[in-house]
Amino acid sequence: MPVNLPAIESLTLHPVKGVRLGWAEAGIKKANRKDIVVMELAAGSQVAGIFTLNRFCAAPVTICRQHLAATSNMRALVINTGNANAGTGEQGMQDAIRTCHAVAELLEIDAEQVLPFSTGVILEHLPMDKLLAGLPQAVKQLDEANWLAAAYGIMTTDTAAKAYSTQLKFDSQTVNITGISKGSGMIHPNMATMLSYLATDAELSTELLNEITKEIGDRSFNCISVDGDTSTNDSFIIMATGQSGVRFESRSDAGFERFYQTLLTAAQVLAQAIVRDGEGASKFIEVSVHGAKSLAEAKAVGFAISKSPLVKTAFFASDPNLGRILAAIGYAGRECSSLDDLQTEAIKLYLGDVLVSENGGRAVSYQEADGQAVMDQDEIKIRVELNRGQVQTSVWSCDLSYEYVRINADYRT
Numbered sequence: 001m002p003v004n005l006p007a008i009e010s011l012t013l014h015p016v017k018g019v020r021l022g023w024a025e026a027g028i029k030k031a032n033r034k035d036i037v038v039m040e041l042a043a044g045s046q047v048a049g050i051f052t053l054n055r056f057c058a059a060p061v062t063i064c065r066q067h068l069a070a071t072s073n074m075r076a077l078v079i080n081t082g083n084a085n086a087g088t089g090e091q092g093m094q095d096a097i098r099t100c101h102a103v104a105e106l107l108e109i110d111a112e113q114v115l116p117f118s119t120g121v122i123l124e125h126l127p128m129d130k131l132l133a134g135l136p137q138a139v140k141q142l143d144e145a146n147w148l149a150a151a152y153g154i155m156t157t158d159t160a161a162k163a164y165s166t167q168l169k170f171d172s173q174t175v176n177i178t179g180i181s182k183g184s185g186m187i188h189p190n191m192a193t194m195l196s197y198l199a200t201d202a203e204l205s206t207e208l209l210n211e212i213t214k215e216i217g218d219r220s221f222n223c224i225s226v227d228g229d230t231s232t233n234d235s236f237i238i239m240a241t242g243q244s245g246v247r248f249e250s251r252s253d254a255g256f257e258r259f260y261q262t263l264l265t266a267a268q269v270l271a272q273a274i275v276r277d278g279e280g281a282s283k284f285i286e287v288s289v290h291g292a293k294s295l296a297e298a299k300a301v302g303f304a305i306s307k308s309p310l311v312k313t314a315f316f317a318s319d320p321n322l323g324r325i326l327a328a329i330g331y332a333g334r335e336c337s338s339l340d341d342l343q344t345e346a347i348k349l350y351l352g353d354v355l356v357s358e359n360g361g362r363a364v365s366y367q368e369a370d371g372q373a374v375m376d377q378d379e380i381k382i383r384v385e386l387n388r389g390q391v392q393t394s395v396w397s398c399d400l401s402y403e404y405v406r407i408n409a410d411y412r413t
Contacts, residue, residue, distance in 0.1 A: 002160045002277040003284040003378055003398065008148055013165040014176040015144035017201040018042030018241025022141035023153040026134025028127055029082025029120060034153035036131065038138040039077040039197065040107060045241045046206055047074040047115065048213035052234035058086035059096040060116040061233060067100075067112050072206050075113040077237065078103045078135070079154050079195065081182075085118040085126050086232035095126045102132050106139045119156055119182065119195055119233050151180040154195055157407060158182055162273040164266050170255050175202045175244045177266050183226075183274035196221060196236045196270050202259060203242030205249050212260060213238045220267035223299070223395045225306045226278040238263075275396045280403030283315050286381045286396055293338060293389035300336035301384055304328040306397030315380065316399035320371035322356050325349060329384060343388070350383040351375070 024036040041047070049068060051061045067074070078099055085092045100114040118126070151161035165178040183194030204212075217236045248256045276284050287305050292298035305311055310324045326349065333339035349357040352374040356366050374380060 002273075003281055005160055005162075005273055005276040008151065008161055008163045010145070010148040013147040013163055014167055014178050015147075016176045016178050016199040016241065017144075017243035018045055019199050019201075019239065020142040020144050021146035021150040022138040022143065023146065023149050024134035024137035024141070026080075026130045026137075028080055028130050028134075034149065035081045036134045036138050037077075037079045037150045037153040038103060038135065038142065039079075039150070039239075040139075040142050041075050041077075041239060042241050042243055043075065045074060045239060046072050046204060046209050047237060047239050048072060048206075048209045049115070049235060049237040050214055050217045051236075052231055054232045054234075056087060056232050058084050058118055058122075058233045059088055059092035060085055060099075060118045061235065062093065063096045063100065064115045064117070064235065067115055070112055072209070073113065074115055074239075075109040076103050076107055077115045077117065077197065077239075078138075079117040079119070080126070080131055081118075081154060081156050082120040083118060083124055083126050084120045084122045084233050087123040088125050091125055095128055098128065099126075099131060099135075102135050103139075106135060115237070117195055117233070117235055119154070122232060147178055147180060151182075154180065154182040156182065157279055158277055160273075160277050162270055162277065164269045164273075166262060166266060168259060168262055170246050173245050175200060175246050175259065177263060179266055179270050181270040181274055183277075194221060194231065194234050194236075194274055196267070197239070198237070198263065198266055198270070199239040199241070200263065201241045201244040203244070203247040204240045208248060208250060209238060209240055212263070216264050216267045219264060219393075220271040221274075223268075223302075223393070224271050224275050225303055225395065225397045226275060226281070236267075272396050275398050278398035278404075279407045280401040280405075281398035282378065282401055283399040284379045284396070285315060285398060286379075286394055288381060288383045288392070288394045289386065290383065290392040291386040291388055292391040292393075295391055295393055296336050297339055297386070297389070298391050298393040299395065300332045300339060301329055301386065302393065302395035304332035304335065305382060305384070306395050309400055312397070312400035315375065316401045318372070318375040320351070320368055320375050322349070322351060322371060325382065326357060342386070346387040348385040348387070350385075352377075352381055
């Protein structure tokens with residue numbers, strides 16, 4: 001079961017003006033489950049995205065990059081689950097393009113205004129007959145209230161749908177922000193198998209949207225890790241339809257900072273939901289790193305801890321074997337060379353509010369019973385104080401359990 005991930009009610013998900021969603025059960029991998037989602041965007045909408053850095057990136061990722069390089073004025077997104085269309089060569093590229101053309105024909109738009117996404121099994125070709133047969137059903141069901149159905153429609157090994165929604169008031173105008181994400185395993189930057197779609201009916205300039213999408217992605221979906229594996233299909237998309245009447249041209253515009261922080265919160269909630277539903281997870285872990293010289297240093301330390309199998313299995317067992325955390329901090333320099341001069345005597349390690357280590361060794365005040373009390377909780381915070389700079393950040397992770405092995409051993413059955 002997910003770790004403290006609340007169930008979502010459809011009525012809590014605000015429609016975003018200019019976004020309609022539809023779904024279909026096409027039987028791409030399994031019968032009688034939602035596996036195609038189409039999002040239709042109003043004319044004039046702006047879209048920006050960031051994608052996986054995996055060199056074996058999926059065909060739809062390549063097509064998305066090409067389409068966004070040509071124009072940010074997108075009119076539709078199409079997502080299929082059950083098949084990643086990755087490691088599929090030229091046929092995979094043609095299948096992704098063919099999918100865009102099929103959606104474009106149904107919506108009477110240009111194929112270059114469609115962004116395709118896939119998630120599921122790698123190294124298998126899309127069952128195009130099933131996908132193409134399902135698209136008309138998805139388009140027929142287009143409605144602005146279908147956010148929850150869409151959240152279910154993009155799931156793979158997820159055990160729960162992931163969605164978030166909020167509103168902002170600007171004088172007499174209301175801005176809606178609603179998003180969905182999927183992901184449970186194969187989660188680690190860059191990016192984290194995850195897909196996420198965040199929509200707002202505010203209007204943003206193309207330059208500003210591209211800028212904040214990268215920033216928000218780096219502070220949310222690029223701050224999570226379940227198992228240390230970077231997927232071939234990771235994508236994070238922000239859509240701005242401009243239908244609310246509220247426009248932001250630059251960061252200096254009145255109200256923008258409040259809007260930005262709200263959008264960032266939405267992305268972080270969706271990212272953390274992926275970790276809370278990590279495959280086999282029983283604990284949600286936040287690693288907060290303070291006093292780094294750079295963000296790269298802080299993230300290197302945070303991820304060294306959060307992706308260590310020894311650390312993660314200790315948390316699953318509620319075993320305060322906290323020397324494993326010190327060891328992970330010590331080898332973080334493999335990912336960030338500026339940490340080569342890390343002074344271990346300056347570091348303080350806290351488990352919750354319990355001081356575990358200082359001056360290069362076990363804190364005099366530390367009692368294992370105190371550490372055990374924290375380890376027994378299902379939400380745990382690790383704080384590392386490097387005391388070498390002013391930068392701090394947090395990354396989010398989970399434990400590693402027997403269930404993770406079972407899920408991934410049985411993934412294709």
